[in-house]
Amino acid sequence: MAVRKVVTRSSCHFRGYFPSLKNGHSVGWESQLEGGFFRLLELSPCVRSYEAQPTWEKFNVDGSLVKYAPDIRAFLMDGSEWWFEVKPKTELLIRRVKQKLDAAKIHFSASGRSFSVVTDALIWSEPSARNLQRILYHRRGPLLSPTLHAEVRNDLDKYSPKDFGELIKVFGEMDAWRLLGLCIVGIDVQKPLTESSEVFLNGGHRHANLFT
Template sequence: MIRKITNGGRKVIGKFPSQKMGRMVMWESQIERDYIYLLEFDPEVISFEEQSVCVRYHDDRDSKIHRYTPDFLVTRVGNRVQVVEVKDDKTAKSDDCRQLFQRVAPVIYREGYEFMVVTDSMIREQPLLDNVKLLQKYSMIPISDSHLLSLNDILSNRENMPFGEIVGLMGSRGFLKQEVFALLRHGILSLDLRKEINNTAIVTCLLNSMKCGEEKI
């Protein structure tokens, strides 16, 4: 079941405008917010939901049934569904958390899900995180047919091109650098986000797995 996020006075509460999900996604910590950035840009992630499931498990220490609400339910390509807990490294290694994870993991696996504990050191890998945060800023810039036609002309005889060269050629046609970032944000252009975005970064066009601007037959 979906549990509404409430503010107990100790956690930061915020909303992330997810294009992938078509709605605002709630987060309760800065680490969760940063993880949402990664989910939003991960091409293998089909969908994700925050605190949408409740796991019941037995604790033999008091012989009672307890409830555990993980942070995210993530659906990936290949119909893989992951139950994800987001924690800082120190908390994840604490005795309480390790015992909790040992109790809930078998229940989750029996239901056919994967269980993952994702820590801040895993999430805040650089320059990946800074890159996706940069591209997110250009989410609201619309993409027009003129963008696609220009890309088709520029990349008609090339499979890829350095970022700086694309910016220059698009600029000669009246487009701004921000619009090239928007093309990256919307998945029309692609580059390796685990490397620094600079003028030498190699960019490819992924629109419909065809040349940019070509009409699908």
């Protein structure tokens, strides 16, 4: 649960809710950049779930005690957790912002927790950003029932499509896109998505390693 309210009526910024199937409920975002990062977390096979504004942290910055809420905590499939701050790259050039984030890195490291800063350079990079938007468009609707999921896995094992074009031939275009959206099959989102794109039948979508 968020330690502070993300979306308020008095806010003068673009804010909204991301409809997350992975979390089972919508997650509030307070910048379009943060909403864009949710797309990557939503489709990452490494991420089990995530939450916004997860904790209050206190640490010293230039001799003063500050109270700070990281933007996101991700719960990973291996049982570990990762905290993130989402910032425009230009803001990292501001001295007080850099000091605060440098202090945050030291604070999280001292308590044995992983912390990273992600910027628009990663979130809006192409063709990744466009691919994520297209894939999530086809994620709408309910998850597959256990029976239907088993039938899909059986067809994947039987036909073993090597690329997106072959996946379309097996399932039809609409269902092929939906399989991408539900991460039942994956692609490398950092490459242009075409019918010749390689598909991965296990493990979901490939992307830049956020957890380093």
